Amino acid sequence: MSVSGTSSANSVTDNLSITKKTETKKNTNELGQAAFLELMITQMNNQNPLSPQDNSEFVAQLAQFSSVEGLERLNNSFNSFMSNNALQASSLVGRSVTVESEKSTLVKGGIVAGSADLAYSTNNLKINIYDEVGAIVQTIPVGEVPQGEMVFRWDGQNMEVNGKLLDWEAGDDAAAAGQYRFEITADQNGKNEALKTSLSANVNSVTIGENGKLILNLAGIGAVEAEKVKQFN
Template identity: 65%
Template sequence: MSQVDNDKPVSSILSHLNITQKNQKEKTDNSLGQTAFLELMIAQMNHQDPLSPQDNTEFVAQLAQFSSVEGLERLNKNFEGFTNNFMSNQALQASSLVGTSVSVETDTTKLMEGGIVSGSALLESSTGGVAINIYNDKGSLVAQVPAGDQPRGEMVFRWDGQNMEVNGKLLKWRAEQPMPAGDYRFEVMGNQNGEQQQMQTALSANVNSVTMGADGKLTLNLAGIGAVNIADVKQFN
C-alpha cells in the first residue's frame, strides 16, 4: 500500500506504482502472445504431412485466430496504459488532500490549535430547543450551547473553542475561556414530535495522510477520527 503524507513526495508514490506495474507485467509474460502464436503456426505448417496438407479453410481460420490474438494484445496494452495514467492521477490528487479539511459523518473530531470545527446536523423537521453539547476526550461536558428553534433541513455550525456560530449567525453564548486543542465529541439534541432526540451530525477534520491501495482506492487518515474511505467524504472544505 502507498501512503502520501507531508514527508513523502509524490515521485515516490509514482515510483511505487511503476514497480507494482512492472511486477504485474512480469507475472503475465508467460501467456501466449502474438510472436509465440505465429511461431507455433509456422512450426505446424513446416511439420505437416506433405501427403495431407492443411486445406485453405483451416489455414484461413488460423489466420483469423492469429488476428484475434493480435487485437487482444493491443487492447491489453491500451488498457494497461489507461490504468497507469489513472493511478498516477490518483496519486497526484491524493497528495493535494494532505493538510486540507474534509467533512464526514461522525460525532467526534479534533480541534486544532487556532483552528475551527465545522459541523452540520440534519433536522428532518422543524426542531425546538436545539442544544449543541460538547464533550472532551475524557467524556466530560465542557459546553452546552443553546441554539434555539431551527427549521427543517441542514443546520450548519462553527466552533473555535470559545464562540459558536449557527447558520452564519454568531450566538450570544460564549465560553468563559477557550477550550484547548484536542479531541471533542459533539451531540446535537432537539425536540421533535414532542420527544428529545439526537440528530445525525457531520464534522470537519484535518487530513493527516492519504493511503492508496493496490486497487487505486484512497483512504483518508483524519485527525481525531482515523481511517475513512474517500467515498464517505461528505464535503471537501
C-alpha cells in the same frame, strides 16, 4: 483467408510492411506486437508447403494475441488512471474536509466546523461537547433552528450557528487543542432526538485501497473513503 505455401507467406509479409528496427532494445521477456508478427511470419515462411498451417489455427493465434494485447492496454490505461487520481488526491493533504462523524480534532488557533440536518423546525436544539475522556466541556443551548441544514463553527470557546454568533456564557477559558465529541439533540415531531453530525477534519495523507478507491486519512477520525466526503472546505 487462404494460406498455402511460401508465396502466400511472402504476400502476407508484403501487405503488413514489417521492417526490422536497427536501434538497440533492452532485454525483455515481453512479446510485443511487432515481435509476435515477425515470429508468426517466420513460422509461416518455414512451414512445410505440402502441409501448411491450418487456417483456423492461424486465426486462433491472431485472436489470442489480440486478446492479450487488449488486456495489456486496459491494464496500462487503468494504471495511468489510478496514478492521475492519486496525484490529484495528494493535493488534498493538509486541507480540511467534512464527513459524517461525531468526533473531530481542534487544533490551536483553529476551528471545528460541522452540520446537522433537521427534518422539522425546532425551538429546542442543544449542542453538547465532550473531551477525549468523556467529560462534558460545554453545553450550548442553541434554541430555535429552522428545518433543513444547520451549520456551526466552534473555536473552543465561541459557537456560531447558521452564521450567527451565539450569546451565551461561554466562560473565559477556551478549550485546549485535542479531540472532541459533539452531540446534537433537538425536538423533532414531538420527540427529543439525537441528530447525525458531520464534522470537519484535516487530511493527513491519501492512500489507494485494494479496491482502487481513494482513502483519506483524517486527523481524529481515521480512514474514510473519498466518495463519502460531504464537502471540501
